[in-house]
Structure formats: C-alpha cells, structure tokens
Amino acid sequence: MHRVQAGTPDQSGWMTADSTLGRFSVRVPVPFNDFTIETPEPSSLTRKVEVVGCKSSEGIKFSASRISYKTPGTSAELFEKMKSGSGFPNATVAPAKAGAHEAVDIAFGDSSTRANQRAVLVGEEIYVLIVEWPVQQKALAASLVPTFFDSLKIPE
Numbered sequence: 001m002h003r004v005q006a007g008t009p010d011q012s013g014w015m016t017a018d019s020t021l022g023r024f025s026v027r028v029p030v031p032f033n034d035f036t037i038e039t040p041e042p043s044s045l046t047r048k049v050e051v052v053g054c055k056s057s058e059g060i061k062f063s064a065s066r067i068s069y070k071t072p073g074t075s076a077e078l079f080e081k082m083k084s085g086s087g088f089p090n091a092t093v094a095p096a097k098a099g100a101h102e103a104v105d106i107a108f109g110d111s112s113t114r115a116n117q118r119a120v121l122v123g124e125e126i127y128v129l130i131v132e133w134p135v136q137q138k139a140l141a142a143s144l145v146p147t148f149f150d151s152l153k154i155p156e
Helices: 074-084 135-150
Strands: 003-006 015-018 025-028 032-038 046-055 061-069 092-098 101-109 113-122 125-134
Touching: 015 032, 015 046, 025 046, 025 061, 025 135, 061 074, 074 092, 074 101, 074 113, 074 125, 092 113, 113 135, 125 135
Parallel strands: none
Antiparallel strands: 003 032, 015 025, 032 046, 046 061, 061 125, 092 101, 101 113, 113 125
C-alpha cells in the first residue's frame, strides 16, 4: 500500500490520482488508495498490477489498474477476448480510443450491480478502468463515468 485516502479536490471537486509506481493517472471524485499487487505464483498470468481506487458514500467504486503480464503476447490475447465481451454477464461492447491507443468499453452486470469498464491496450500491458455501482445509483454513476474514463493519462 503506497497511500490511503489520498488526494485533494480541485475547484471541480475531483482529484488527480497519480499511481505511485504505475506511471499513469486518472481523476476521481473522492479520496483514493494507491497500491501494488505482485503475483509470484507460477500459475498466474499477471506479474504485477498497479492500482488506484476508491468508493463513494453512495457505493460507487472507481478503480484504474495497469496490468503487466509474465508472458509476451498475453495482453493482446486477453484484449481480443475483452473485445468480444466473453466472460462478462449481459455485456454490451463498443470500440473506443484512449489517446492514440485502442480501447474497448464494456457495460455489464446483473439485477443488483452494474459496471462500465474501459480496457486500453498499450504494448504488453492493459490499463483497466472500472466504475461499479448498485443499480439504484445508475443516474449518478452514468454522470461520473465519462469524466473518469476520459481522464486517463499515460506518459508516452
């Protein structure tokens, strides 16, 4: 864990969440946590995940992750699966862009929880942004997703 409940709101009420080791940032509406998950298990596809995330008082969760994989080509293979919506319940999939990078937006969920995810393929890594909310918070979450998704900054 690098930081807990970090961030200072700007005039808009949002704060910039710079990942300590992930070399990316996003904007979030509430204080965030910043941490690293290393996966030494031989069976794991991932090598390391850098995460910034938070949860609002309304139960809306925001997370942004930079996922590094152990084997070259894994990111492209998994990104292709994401583009099909495979593995996501009741998924709606749409192509997207994040700067010059190919991305895919996936909306999914069930009768109690919904989520929007944006996955961005950058070389051998995937950046994943997720907003998840209880269904009764649909209107509020829908108003927050675009600002969060469009705020991803990846140094070139």
